[in-house]
Amino acid sequence: MxxxxxxxxxxxxxxxxxxxxxxxxxxxxxxxxxxxxxxxxxxxxxxxxxxxxxxxxxxxxxxxxxxxxxxxxxxxxxxxxxxxxxxxxxxxxxxxxxxxxxxxxxxxxxxxxxxxxxxxxxxxxxxxxxxxxxxxxxxxxxxxxxxxxxxxxxxxxxxxxxxxxxPDTDPVRKEHIVRAFLAASRDGDFDELLALLHPDAVLRADRTAMQMGAKAELSGATGIARRLSGHAQAARPALVDGAAGAAWTTGGTIRVVFAFTIAGGEITAIDIIADPEHVARLDVDFLPHHPPAGDDPRNAR
Incomplete structure (x- = not known):
C-alpha cells in the first residue's frame, strides 16, 4: 500500500x-x-x-x-x-x-x-x-x-x-535550436555545433565572465564550436527576458546567463552574462525537461 x-x-x-x-x-x-x-x-x-x-x-x-x-x-x-x-x-x-x-x-x-x-x-x-x-x-x-x-x-x-x-519569431523553434545546441555541446558533437551556428557567429563575454576564464570575443562558427564542444554541462535551457536562452546556478543563485541571437534558423550570437547586477536585472525562467545540472563553472563556459 x-x-x-x-x-x-x-x-x-x-x-x-x-x-x-x-x-x-x-x-x-x-x-x-x-x-x-x-x-x-x-x-x-x-x-x-x-x-x-x-x-x-x-x-x-x-x-x-x-x-x-x-x-x-x-x-x-x-x-x-x-x-x-x-x-x-x-x-x-x-x-x-x-x-x-x-x-x-x-x-x-x-x-x-x-x-x-x-x-x-x-x-x-x-x-x-x-x-x-x-x-x-x-x-x-x-x-x-x-x-x-x-x-x-x-x-x-x-x-x-x-x-x-x-518564422524566426517562433519561440518554440528558437527554444528547439537552443536545446539542440546545448545537447551538441554536452555531447562534444562538433559537426552539430557547426550546423547550428551561422558561419560568422560571435561569442561575447562580459568582464565578469572573462574573469572566470571566458574570452572577451570569439568570432566564427569553427572557433566557437571548438571552444564549446564538450562544455555547457551545467547550462539549463531558460527563457531570458522571454527569449530562448540558457543559464546555470550555484546554490540556487543564477550565476551565468547565455543570451542567444537566432536568425534564419541559425545562431548568430551568444552573449555570456555573468555580472551580478546585470544578471539580477534579467527575467530568467528555467524551462522544464532538463537533466540535473552540475555546479562547475568551467563546464558552463
Missing part, C-alpha cells in the same frame, strides 16, 4: 513532463493524455524495484508508446497534424501543467514540420534535443546503434532548420 502511494506520488510529479514529451511527439493533447495513461498502466504492471531513475524509465515508456502510436498513424495514413490543430488550440485547461502543455501551441509551425519526419526521426529528435535523453538510451528502442540514432536526429534537425514557413 505504501509502495503504491509512493509510485502514485512520483508519477504525478513527473506527469507534466511526460505530457510534454507525448505532446511534442504526437502533436495532439488527447493522444498525449492517452500515452501518459498507458505509461501509468505499464508502471503498475511492472516491478520497478530495481529501477534507479524512475523519471528516465517513465520517459522511455512514454516514448515507446508514442512511437507505436506514430507508426500506427502512419500505417493508417491518418490526416496530417494541421488538420487536427483545432483540438490543441481549443482544448480546455484543467490545471497549471495542462496550460503549460497547451502553451506549446504557439509553435504550431514547428509541430507541422515535426509531422513531416518519420516516426523514428521524430522520436530520436524529440527525446534527445528536447528532453536530453542520451542516444545510447534511445538506440535500443529504435533497434539501431547510437551512431545510427545520432544520424537520424541530425537528419531531422537539418530538415527543421531548413523548413520554410517557420
Amino acid at each position: 505504501v509502495e503504491d502511494e509512493w509510485l502514485t506520488e512520483r508519477f504525478e510529479e513527473d506527469r507534466p513532463r511526460l505530457r510534454a514529451v507525448a505532446f511534442r511527439m504526437l502533436g495532439s493533447v488527447s493522444e498525449a493524455d492517452d500515452a501518459v495513461q498507458e505509461a501509468w498502466l505499464r508502471l503498475h504492471r511492472t516491478d520497478v524495484t530495481g529501477v534507479h531513475n524512475l523519471g528516465g524509465w517513465l520517459t522511455t515508456v512514454v516514448g515507446r508508446v508514442c512511437l507505436d502510436m506514430l507508426r500506427s498513424r502512419t500505417a493508417r495514413r491518418e490526416e496530417p497534424l494541421d488538420a487536427r490543430l483545432p483540438e490543441t488550440a481549443g482544448a480546455s485547461a484543467d490545471g497549471p501543467e495542462h496550460e503549460a502543455l497547451l502553451a506549446d501551441s504557439v509553435g504550431v509551425a514547428l509541430l507541422v514540420v515535426l509531422e513531416t519526419l518519420t516516426p523514428a526521426e521524430r522520436f530520436a529528435l524529440v527525446l534527445h534535443d528536447m528532453f536530453a535523453v542520451p542516444y545510447r538510451e534511445i538506440a535500443p528502442i529504435l533497434d539501431r546503434t547510437p551512431s545510427a540514432t545520432k544520424m537520424l536526429a541530425s537528419r531531422a534537425r537539418r530538415r527543421i532548420q531548413s523548413a520554410d514557413g517557420i
Whole structure:
C-alpha cells in the first residue's frame, strides 16, 4: 500500500513532463493524455524495484508508446497534424501543467514540420534535443546503434532548420535550436555545433565572465564550436527576458546567463552574462525537461 502511494506520488510529479514529451511527439493533447495513461498502466504492471531513475524509465515508456502510436498513424495514413490543430488550440485547461502543455501551441509551425519526419526521426529528435535523453538510451528502442540514432536526429534537425514557413519569431523553434545546441555541446558533437551556428557567429563575454576564464570575443562558427564542444554541462535551457536562452546556478543563485541571437534558423550570437547586477536585472525562467545540472563553472563556459 505504501509502495503504491509512493509510485502514485512520483508519477504525478513527473506527469507534466511526460505530457510534454507525448505532446511534442504526437502533436495532439488527447493522444498525449492517452500515452501518459498507458505509461501509468505499464508502471503498475511492472516491478520497478530495481529501477534507479524512475523519471528516465517513465520517459522511455512514454516514448515507446508514442512511437507505436506514430507508426500506427502512419500505417493508417491518418490526416496530417494541421488538420487536427483545432483540438490543441481549443482544448480546455484543467490545471497549471495542462496550460503549460497547451502553451506549446504557439509553435504550431514547428509541430507541422515535426509531422513531416518519420516516426523514428521524430522520436530520436524529440527525446534527445528536447528532453536530453542520451542516444545510447534511445538506440535500443529504435533497434539501431547510437551512431545510427545520432544520424537520424541530425537528419531531422537539418530538415527543421531548413523548413520554410517557420518564422524566426517562433519561440518554440528558437527554444528547439537552443536545446539542440546545448545537447551538441554536452555531447562534444562538433559537426552539430557547426550546423547550428551561422558561419560568422560571435561569442561575447562580459568582464565578469572573462574573469572566470571566458574570452572577451570569439568570432566564427569553427572557433566557437571548438571552444564549446564538450562544455555547457551545467547550462539549463531558460527563457531570458522571454527569449530562448540558457543559464546555470550555484546554490540556487543564477550565476551565468547565455543570451542567444537566432536568425534564419541559425545562431548568430551568444552573449555570456555573468555580472551580478546585470544578471539580477534579467527575467530568467528555467524551462522544464532538463537533466540535473552540475555546479562547475568551467563546464558552463
